[in-house]
Amino acid sequence: MVFSTQTVNVLRYTALGAGVFYGFTHQRKLSAQAKVRQAQNEYNHKEALIMQAKAEWAKKNAPKSVGPDGLITDPNDPRFDMEAFLLQLAADDKKASL
Structure with a gap:
């Protein structure tokens, strides 16, 4: 080829x-x-x-959801405890009135 x-x-x-x-x-x-x-x-x-x-x-x-004493203040947080929050408000109210 x-x-x-x-x-x-x-x-x-x-x-x-x-x-x-x-x-x-x-x-x-x-x-x-x-x-x-x-x-x-x-x-x-x-x-x-x-x-x-x-x-x-x-x-x-x-937003700050934890207060100075460690209490969670944000109501949308699943760890929010209404009873502890109200007790804290009552204690603060007592201190303010004295």
């Missing part, structure tokens, strides 16, 4: 053209994936910063 020089050249340049075309399309695909990944990472970073800022703001502006 001996090919003529022209046939070899046609096959050689066809392979070269196919390789260049494949390289070009593969590079475009990889670049598009990298851009999507970068945009997703940037979005995740911003989302994490927002969540952190919300947590800090909530911590800073949280």
